[in-house]
Amino acid sequence: MNEVLDTRLMHPRDQITMVMTRIYRRGLTTTSGGNISIIDDNGDIWISPSAVDKGSLQPTDIVCIKKDGTIVGRHKPSSEHPFHRAIYQIRPDIKAIIHAHPPALVSFSIARTIPNTNIISQAKHVCGPIGYAEYELPGSEALGSKIAKEFTRGYNAVIMENHGTVVGGADLVDTFQRFETLEFSARTILYGNSVGKPAYLNDDDINAFENQIPALLPEMNETVHSSAEREKRAEICKIVHRACTQGLMISSYGTISTRVDQDTFLITPTNVPRWDMVPDDIVQIKNGRREKGKVPSRSTYLHQDIYEKHPEINSIILTQSPYLMAFSVTGASFNVRTIPESWIFLQDVHTLDFGVQFNGRKEIPDIVSKSNPAVLVKNDCVVVTGNQLLQTFDYLEVAEFSAKSLVMCSSLGSMVPISNEQVEELRKAFLKE
DSSP: OOOOOTTSSSSSSHHHHHHHHHHHHTTSSOOOOEEEEEEOOTTTTOOBBBBBBBOOGGGGGGGEEESSSSSSSSSOOTTHHHHHHHHHHHHHOOOOOEEOOOOHHHHHHHHTTOOGGGGGGTTHHHHHHHEOOOOOOOTTTTHHHHHHHHHHHSSSSETTTTTTTEEESSSSHHHHHHHHHHHHHHHHHHHHHHHHHOOOOOOOOOOHHHHHOOOOOOOOOOOOHHHHHHHHHHHHHHHHHHHTTTSBBBBTTEEEEEEEEEEEEEEEEEESSSEEEEGGGGGETTEEEOTTTTBBBHHHHHHHHHHHHHHTEEEEEOOOOHHHHHHHHHOOOOTTTHHHHHHHHHHHOOEOOTTSTTTTTHHHHHHHHSSEEEEEEEETEEEEESSSHHHHHHHHHHHHHHHHHHHTTTTOOOOOOOOOOHHHHHHHHHHHO
16 A cells, blocks of 8 residues: 555655655656755755755655754755745745656746646646746746745746746645646646647636535445455555556546445545545445545546446546546547557547536436447546456556557657458457357
């Protein structure tokens, strides 16, 4: 099981080490690039060190800059500590900061523009408006002043001209979620430009997404946890963490459910960062009632409708993955006739309009089936279904790999799909009823 980021009890040095490791392993910073800090209740700033390998960072490497300016630690603090200090001084509500050079946001930085976070449903709410700081020498007081000025305007995320990005938040969980969602938005726009023209949600769409949370299901009087149910809780968490590590899910978005029996399924909760989910967070839904004291995913009604309509479906993943979202935000044809495996697993993937994922809509339950296990929703998600959770996750991986191949192929020329004759040959060989 993954270690969980607990901002209440973990020491700042352990939090910084954990999040820097996540950022590095996801390819969002380099061995020498980026820095993370936390300011504690004493006014001391804990910050990652200068010139220490981010791929092998240890808690003992973290440096403390005391409130009086004294430096405690075996390394020098990050050379960018002036702007961290400047932000904390002018924004006492900010308690953690991440600065890095993730590739997509650097692309916007060197093009001197800001990503439009209306590209996906939740990003505007998670990221807020984005500031822009003109170039100054790294590590200089002038850079700190320009960044701090943007934060005084109320921004919690700032694009740094020809440099990268800096984000802040109420704690490191909040900050990492903002950082990850902003980079994901930037990647979605860039990949979308490879296959078509990205379309953006308007503010009414965003508000509809935020406001469509249906009334909570009634609570159960008592919840029974069988051995099989407990095992499935652990399996869900394992797949959630795996999806996060592989870039198939981000902190701010993603839902997994699995059927326990004909009347019962388990589903991930709302408002719990996906990286840090534990089995106790998972919510049991039985006969239309939810586990007492827990709030399931806002898409619970969709999962419930799919299970009721399709007894052959036993697990569902609803997520955002970067290459599939390129097709979601452009409406470009996602033709899975790339290689035999892709067509055998996925067959034809439909793209539906934004809003079909809301409570009461039946388009997704009507389309998904054993022969059509996946569907894309514009500017929102991919929904993948399967018989078992690992199989469903495999379908998601195959779909994302197919989408990645199509995005990469776009620079070479038009895709040449497997022919109708070859498809029929595959159907007869692999899809025998």
